[in-house]
Amino acid sequence: MADDIETLIERFQRDGFVHARAVLGPDEVAGFAAAIDRAVATRKRSDPRALADKSAYEQSFIQCQYLWEDHPAVRGLTFHPKVAGLAAALIGAERVRLWHDQALYKEPGGRETEAHQDHAYWPIAETDTLTVWIPLCEVDELTGCMGYVPGTHRGDCEFVDIFTAPGSGKALEAKYGDIAPVFIPCAPGDLLFHHGRTVHMAKPNRSERMRRAYTAIYFRDGCMRAPGYAHPSVDRDAIAIGAPIVGAATPVAWPLSSEGFPRPRPWPVAVSDRQRRASALGVIPPTKG
Numbered sequence: 080m081a082d083d084i085e086t087l088i089e090r091f092q093r094d095g096f097v098h099a100r101a102v103l104g105p106d107e108v109a110g111f112a113a114a115i116d117r118a119v120a121t122r123k124r125s126d127p128r129a130l131a132d133k134s135a136y137e138q139s140f141i142q143c144q145y146l147w148e149d150h151p152a153v154r155g156l157t158f159h160p161k162v163a164g165l166a167a168a169l170i171g172a173e174r175v176r177l178w179h180d181q182a183l184y185k186e187p188g189g190r191e192t193e194a195h196q197d198h199a200y201w202p203i204a205e206t207d208t209l210t211v212w213i214p215l216c217e218v219d220e221l222t223g224c225m226g227y228v229p230g231t232h233r234g235d236c237e238f239v240d241i242f243t244a245p246g247s248g249k250a251l252e253a254k255y256g257d258i259a260p261v262f263i264p265c266a267p268g269d270l271l272f273h274h275g276r277t278v279h280m281a282k283p284n285r286s287e288r289m290r291r292a293y294t295a296i297y298f299r300d301g302c303m304r305a306p307g308y309a310h311p312s313v314d315r316d317a318i319a320i321g322a323p324i325v326g327a328a329t330p331v332a333w334p335l336s337s338e339g340f341p342r343p344r345p346w347p348v349a350v351s352d353r354q355r356r357a358s359a360l361g362v363i364p365p366t367k368g
């Protein structure tokens with residue numbers, strides 16, 4: 080690792096993001112990248128749509144969530160002690176749980192990822208959350224690197240409807256128009272962390288290569304479910320509003336128990352058309368029915 084941990088913590092707490100260089104070895108990352116490529120190909124095998132036929136949101140990236148559950152070869156990265164251990168250190172938590180993981184592959188010609196704040200999408204009452212964004216290939220301004228607006232993790236948190244209202248990230252960018260986003264080219268082995276409230280976005284992919292990234296969201300063990308909306312990370316374990324988020328869908332990621340990697344529970348019968356569609360498109364694991 081190029082920087083010592085105190086420096087990384089200081090930067091993360093100051094800026095709401097940090098670039099940790101050369102944390103993982105190239106061979107190790109290449110092995111995980113191959114496993115994630117296979118997992119994404121399997122999940123997406125029933126989705127032959129060309130980029131132009133997808134929604135604006137889907138044109139920002141191919142998204143495959145909860146990959147660790149149906150693709151055991153991915154677990155070594157989701158629960159990597161260097162990754163999850165660093166995540167815990169950055170938010171000053173003794174233990175962290177996984178909220179969910181996801182592959183985010185930006186196709187050649189893929190749209191920008193619009194500015195947003197992640198925490199607005201998660202019913203977690205406390206703010207002790209962060210995402211690790213792991214490049215599986217070289218990522219630069221041409222292929223679609225991430226950009227972060229420094230210090231915005233200390234401000235308020237807005238819901239930006241990047242899912243159905245293309246262009247809505249512009250208002251958030253304008254709100255922080257006096258702070259330039261920092262775009263971060265990175266390489267396999269690096270880890271980018273951002274706080275759940277940090278305003279962030281990504282460049283479009285103007286190259287002919289797929290921009291391949293894997294991300295995992297962690298939160299401090301002890302956080303509670305906030306009121307508001309459904310989310311599979313809490314609904315699958317029937318977590319009540321105001322109760323601690325503890326369940327098989329959100330296992331402790333660090334420190335790992337002596338039993339090794341957590342074991343997932345099968346997904347239940349899909350409860351909505353939205354969930355059935357997400358499963359058919361490979362966004363979430365296969366569900367029954």
Ligand code: SIN
Pocket residue numbers: 139140183185192210212279280281292294
């Ligand atoms: C992206 O990978 O393009 C976006 C990731 C994020 O929103 O955290």
Ligand code: NI
Pocket residue numbers: 195196197279
């Ligand atoms: Ni995000």
